[in-house]
Amino acid sequence: MNIEQFVEQSTGEWRSMRSGHSLAFQQFEEVLSIVEINALDVGEAKVSNFITSQGIDTTKVTSPFAMRWEAESDWEPDDPSAVAEGSCILIPIPKTETTGVILRSVGYAEAEQASSSYSFSSDGTLNLLTQYGQSIAEERIWFVSDNVRCRSSVLRTSEGTGILQTSFASEVRRIKA
């Protein structure tokens, strides 16, 4: 598996079930959401502007894509503002066939721009490591069939080995983009 194949296999609209585990308090969170993934062209203005702003050579970029999500948490079911939505642009910069960096216009654990290092395991799992200001997120994404993929994440404190939270998402494709 390489990043080009992975992005190609990921495009479409996904119905996601996500469970969060707060380990210290043994609290569960359940989130249903729609995730949309679309391939982008390196030549598109929003892509090339972001690449240029990061001082990256466009020829080093492979398979940029956009993610959009609309989530409804179970924490405040009666609060319409609890519907979280957002979007970001992701820019893969391969280093080798199975490793590289992905730049993200908006982070996931913290609301800032983020850079993740990635590597593929021999079984095709995408491993992502993202250093934020206060935490480190480790994600694994793998396909269990053409139209079902799983994502697990572990959030650590950036200083030590304390594990703040884990999460797991099961995603079923609704529409191939």
Place this chain on the structure above:
Amino acid sequence: MNIEQFVEQSTGEWRSMRSGHSLAFQQFEEVLSIVEINALDVGEAKVSNFITSQGIDTTKVTSPFAMRWEAESDWEPDDPSAVAEGSCILIPIPKTETTGVILRSVGYAEAEQASSSYSFSSDGTLNLLTQYGQSIAEERIWFVSDNVRCRSSVLRTSEGTGILQTSFASEVRRIKA
């Protein structure tokens, strides 16, 4: 990672948070449980009896262990009978340093004896594949720190590629056995 190290690292009492995802109905299940893992000796009667009953040569067995669990599902919180408990003996039979078979005295997805093939990924993840009568379970177990491990599972129909259910458990060690 090999099976001997993995069993050694797994012994103790674990506090487990487990989320199940029924994909067709988008239903969440939440289970809190205590899981106890203890190393066994090949010479113990309950181990050697089980090995012999399976027609296995005891010299091929490495690091047998016992698992005991006590789970309380959120599905019927007021029903004391919803507290599921059970135990089993697990008998690893390595084939190579990173692959082999684990015999289980009681299955996990279905209440029958089970045989799982296992393999370790390069990152130390234990991958288990278990064929039951009606389904195939794929499990991944990996340590995210010395005292925190994650388990994901995917349950497929045995005939095709239909995915029935996924689950994810976060386990924190309480007491080292």
